Amino acid sequence: xxxxxxxxxMGLFDIFKKKNKEEVQKEQESQLEAxxxxxxxxxxxxISRAIVGKSTVDDEVLDNLEEILVSSDVxxxxxxxxxxxxxxxxxxxxxxxxxxxxxILREEIAALMMENKTEDVHDFVIPAHVKKPYIILVVGxxxxxxxxxxxxxxxxxxxxxxxxxxxxxxxxRAAAVxxxxxxxxxxxxxxxxxxxxxxxxxxxYKTVEKGLEMGVDVIIIDTAGRLQTKKGLMEELSKIxxxxxxxxxxxxxxxxxxxxxxxxxxxxxxxxxxxxxxTEATQVSAIALTKLDGTAKGGIVIGISDQFKIPVxxxxxxxxxxxxQVFNRMKFVNALFKDADVVS
Amino acid sequence: MSxxxxxxxxxxxxxxxxxxxxxxxxxxxxxxMREVRxxxxxxxxxxxxxxxFCDTVKEKALGQxxxxxxEPGKLMVKIxxxxxxxxxxxxxxxxxxxxxxxxxxxxxxxxGSGKTTFSGKLANFLxxxxxxxxxxxxxxxxxxxxxxxxKTLGEQIGxxxxxxxxxxxxxxxxxxGVEYGKSKGYDTIIIDTAGRLAVDEEMMNxxxxxxxxxxxxxxLFVVDAMTGQDAVNTAQAFNQILDFHGVVLTKLDGDTRGGAxxxxxxxxxxxxxxxxxxxxxxxIDEFYPDRMASRIxxxxxxxxxxxxxxxxxxxxxxxxxxxxxxxxxxxxEDFMSQLQQIKKMGSIKDLIGMLPGINRxxxxxxxxxxxxxxxxxxxxxxxxxxxRNPEIINGSRRRRIAQGSGTSVQQVNQLMKQFDEMRKxxxxxxxxxxxxxxxxxxxxxKK
Numbered sequence: 001x002x003x004x005x006x007x008x009x010m011g012l013f014d015i016f017k018k019k020n021k022e023e024v025q026k027e028q029e030s031q032l033e034a035x036x037x038x039x040x041x042x043x044x045x046x047i048s049r050a051i052v053g054k055s056t057v058d059d060e061v062l063d064n065l066e067e068i069l070v071s072s073d074v075x076x077x078x079x080x081x082x083x084x085x086x087x088x089x090x091x092x093x094x095x096x097x098x099x100x101x102x103x104i105l106r107e108e109i110a111a112l113m114m115e116n117k118t119e120d121v122h123d124f125v126i127p128a129h130v131k132k133p134y135i136i137l138v139v140g141x142x143x144x145x146x147x148x149x150x151x152x153x154x155x156x157x158x159x160x161x162x163x164x165x166x167x168x169x170x171x172x173r174a175a176a177v178x179x180x181x182x183x184x185x186x187x188x189x190x191x192x193x194x195x196x197x198x199x200x201x202x203x204x205y206k207t208v209e210k211g212l213e214m215g216v217d218v219i220i221i222d223t224a225g226r227l228q229t230k231k232g233l234m235e236e237l238s239k240i241x242x243x244x245x246x247x248x249x250x251x252x253x254x255x256x257x258x259x260x261x262x263x264x265x266x267x268x269x270x271x272x273x274x275x276x277x278x279t280e281a282t283q284v285s286a287i288a289l290t291k292l293d294g295t296a297k298g299g300i301v302i303g304i305s306d307q308f309k310i311p312v313x314x315x316x317x318x319x320x321x322x323x324x325q326v327f328n329r330m331k332f333v334n335a336l337f338k339d340a341d342v343v344s
Numbered sequence: 345m346s347x348x349x350x351x352x353x354x355x356x357x358x359x360x361x362x363x364x365x366x367x368x369x370x371x372x373x374x375x376x377m378r379e380v381r382x383x384x385x386x387x388x389x390x391x392x393x394x395x396x397f398c399d400t401v402k403e404k405a406l407g408q409x410x411x412x413x414x415e416p417g418k419l420m421v422k423i424x425x426x427x428x429x430x431x432x433x434x435x436x437x438x439x440x441x442x443x444x445x446x447x448x449x450x451x452x453x454x455x456g457s458g459k460t461t462f463s464g465k466l467a468n469f470l471x472x473x474x475x476x477x478x479x480x481x482x483x484x485x486x487x488x489x490x491x492x493x494x495k496t497l498g499e500q501i502g503x504x505x506x507x508x509x510x511x512x513x514x515x516x517x518x519x520x521g522v523e524y525g526k527s528k529g530y531d532t533i534i535i536d537t538a539g540r541l542a543v544d545e546e547m548m549n550x551x552x553x554x555x556x557x558x559x560x561x562x563x564l565f566v567v568d569a570m571t572g573q574d575a576v577n578t579a580q581a582f583n584q585i586l587d588f589h590g591v592v593l594t595k596l597d598g599d600t601r602g603g604a605x606x607x608x609x610x611x612x613x614x615x616x617x618x619x620x621x622x623x624x625x626x627x628i629d630e631f632y633p634d635r636m637a638s639r640i641x642x643x644x645x646x647x648x649x650x651x652x653x654x655x656x657x658x659x660x661x662x663x664x665x666x667x668x669x670x671x672x673x674x675x676x677e678d679f680m681s682q683l684q685q686i687k688k689m690g691s692i693k694d695l696i697g698m699l700p701g702i703n704r705x706x707x708x709x710x711x712x713x714x715x716x717x718x719x720x721x722x723x724x725x726x727x728x729x730x731x732r733n734p735e736i737i738n739g740s741r742r743r744r745i746a747q748g749s750g751t752s753v754q755q756v757n758q759l760m761k762q763f764d765e766m767r768k769x770x771x772x773x774x775x776x777x778x779x780x781x782x783x784x785x786x787x788x789x790k791k
Contacts, residue, residue, distance in 0.1 A: 071390075141570070142458065142595060143455070145456055147488075172623075174497050174500075175489040175493035176493075178489035229597070229599045266578070267572055268571060268573060270570040270599070270600040271570075291455065291541075293543075
C-alpha cells in the first residue's frame with residue numbers, strides 16, 4: 001500500500017496511466033481499421049474495378065462510382081451529392097485522372113462529413129458542461145444492440161474513473177432485465193431493477209433518484225426496443241424524458257444530458273427514418289452505430305453524417321467489450337482510405 | 345425531403361411522368377425507369393437486382409401493345425407488380441414437415457434479427473394454426489439472458505422449452521434437445537440459436553455442426569426487413585454454409601419497404617416463408633409474394649384485408665345491414681355493432697393501412713384508438729329510442745348525452761356530424777354497388 005501511494009505521489013502512476021492510454025488509443029485505431037476491413041475491401045476493390053481501363057474520370061466512371069456508393073448504403077441522396085461534387089471538380093479542372101479518384105473521393109467525403117458542424121469526442125468522458133450525474137437515455141428499434149452497448153459504455157466510463165449506475169428500463173421484452181443485470185455483474189456496476197412489466201418511466205425516476213442518493217457520476221438508462229412507427233411507444237419515450245426532467249432543478253434543466261440513439265450499421269435507408277422519428281420523440285443528441293464489423297457497407301455513417309446534425313458519437317466494431325469506441329470522423333475517413341493506394 | 349418519402353410516393357411520381365403520354369416509348373420510359381430504380385434503391389433493394397429488375401420491366405413495357413383505355417402509367421404499375429411477384433417466387437411456400445415426425449426446424453441469422461422472438465411465434469403458429477405439438481430448444485448460450493427470454497416466451501404461449509443452463513455446448517444441447525423431444529412425443533422441434541456474423545468463422549462452424557448433428561428438415565434464415573445492401577452478402581454467406589430452406593422476414597410492421605428481401609430471393613433463390621409483423625406472439629404471417637408486391641407498390645394489402653374481414657364477418661349481420669343501408673335506416677345501434685366488429689379485427693390503423701389508395705391520404709394522420717372509447721361512451725349514454733332514431737337528438741338531448749358520457753357537447757356534435765356523413769357515404773356506396781361496380785377490381789382500377 002505504502003509503495004503504491006509513494007509511486008502515486010511521485011507522479012509515476014500518472015505517467016504509467018498516460019502511457020497506457022496512448023497504447024489503448026493505438027490499439028483502438030488498429031481495432032477500428034480491423035473492424036472496417038470489410039467495408040474497406042468492399043469499397044476499394046470496387047473502386048479499382050470501376051476505373052479499370054480508364055484514364056480519366058468520365059460519365060461511365062461516375063456511374064460506376066454511383067453504384068459503389070449506393071451499394072455501400074450511403075444512400076441515393078448523399079451519393080448524388082458526392083457525385084455532383086466530383087462532377088463540379090471535373091468541370092473546373094477540365095481533366096481529372098482516375099489515379100486521383102481515391103484522393104478526391106477521400107477529400108469530398110471528408111468535407112461532406114465535416115460540414116456537419118458538431119464536435120468530435122475523443123474519449124469516454126463526461127462533457128465539460130455537464131453537472132453530474134451525467135444522464136444518458138438509450139433508445140432505438142428492436143435488435144440494434146442497445147443493452148450490449150450499455151454494458152460496454154458502462155465499462156468504458158468506469159475504466160475512466162467514473163462511478164456508473166444502470167437503469168433496467170426495458171421492462172417489456174422477455175428477459176431484457178436479466179440481460180442487463182448480467183452486464184451489470186460483468187462490468188461490476190450497480191443497477192436499478194424493478195422487474196418486468198413496470199412502467200419504464202417509473203424505472204427512470206427511481207434510477208435517477210438512486211443515482212443522486214449514491215452520488216454517482218454517470219447514469220445510463222435502458223429502454224425497450226420499438227419501431228419508430230409505433231406512435232404510442234414513441235410517446236412512452238417522451239414520457240420517460242419528461243419524467244427525468246422532474247429532476248431538472250436538482251441537477252440541470254436540460255436533462256437527460258444525452259439521448260443516445262443506437263443504430264445497426266447493417267440497416268439500410270430505414271436508418272434515416274429511425275433517426276428522424278426518434279429525434280422527434282426524444283430529441284436524440286447522439287448516435288451509436290453498432291455492428292460495423294459485420295457489414296461491408298459502413299456507408300450509412302456517411303449518409304447519417306450528411307443528413308443529420310446529430311453526431312455519431314460511438315461505434316461498435318466487434319464483440320469485445322473494448323470494441324465500443326468513440327467515433328472520430330477524420331479517423332474514420334483515414335481508416336477507410338488507409339491502404340487504398342495499395343488496392344488501386 | 346424526397347429522401348424520406350417512401351417507395352410508393354416515388355413510384356407514383358415516377359408513373360406520373362408517363363401520364364398524358366398515349367404510348368410507352370424508349371424516350372418517355374427512360375426517366376420513369378430511372379425514378380423506379382432510385383425508388384427501389386431507397387427501399388434497400390440490392391443495386392444489381394434493382395438494375396436487372398428495371399431492365400426486365402422496360403423490355404416488357406416496350407413490347408406491350410397498348411390497350412385502349414389503359415393509361416401507360418397504370419400499365420407500368422401492372423408490369424412492375426407482376427415482375428415483383430415473379431421476383432419473389434410467385435407463390436407461397438410452406439415449410440418442410442418430416443414424413444415421420446418429429447420435424448426439426450433450425451433457426452439461423454445475425455444478431456438482433458429477431459430469432460428468439462420468432463422461434464416463439466413459429467411455435468405458437470404451428471401449435472394454434474397447424475395443430476402441432478412443438479418443443480423449443482434454447483441453444484443461444486452466448487447472449488446474456490437469451491435462454492431466459494425463450495423460457496419466458498414459452499411460458500406465455502404454453503410451450504415447453506428445453507434448456508441446459510450453465511452449459512456452453514450448443515451442439516450438445518441441440519442434440520439432447522431433439523432426443524428429449526422425441527422421447528416426449530413432440531412432433532415439431534424448433535431450435536433457437538445465437539446470432540452470428542457471417543464472417544465469424546468459429547460461430548459459423550458451430551451452426552454447421554448443429555446442422556450436422558440434428559439433421560433438420562427445415563433451416564430458416566431470419567433477416568431484419570430493415571437490412572440494407574449487405575443483406576444479399578449475408579444471405580449468401582449463410583446459404584453457402586447452411587444451404588437453408590427458407591427466409592423469415594422480421595420487423596415488417598415498421599415503415600420499411602423490405603427491399604432487401606426481394607434481393608435475397610433473387611440472389612440465393614430461396615423462398616421467403618414467414619414474416620414477423622409485431623411484438624406479440626401472434627404477430628406472424630405466412631409470406632404471400634403478391635401481397636408483398638402490393639405493399640411495395642403501395643397498392644395496399646387488399647387480399648389480406650378482404651381475408652381478415654371475411655374471417656370476422658358475420659354474413660347474416662352483413663345482409664341485415666345492407667337492407668338497412670338501402671332503406672337509409674342505419675342507426676347508432678348498427679354503428680355500435682360495426683364498431684365492435686372493427687375492434688375484433690385488430691388495430692384500426694393496421695386495418696386501414698391495408699386498403700389500397702388510403703396509404704397516401706392517411707400517411708401523416710394519427711389514428712387515435714382511444715377515440716373509439718369516446719364514441720362508445722357517447723352512444724352508451726343515448727337512450728334506446730335515440731339510438732334507433734338519431735333524428736330526435738336535439739340540443740338538450742345532446743347536452744345530457746355529453747354529461748352522461750363525460751364528453752363535451754362539441755364531441756357529441758362532432759360524432760353526430762360524422763355519423764350523418766357516414767350515412768350519406770354508405771348510401772352512395774350502395775348505389776354504386778347495385779349499379780354493378782364493386783370494389784373487386786380495385787388494384788388497377790380507380791384510385
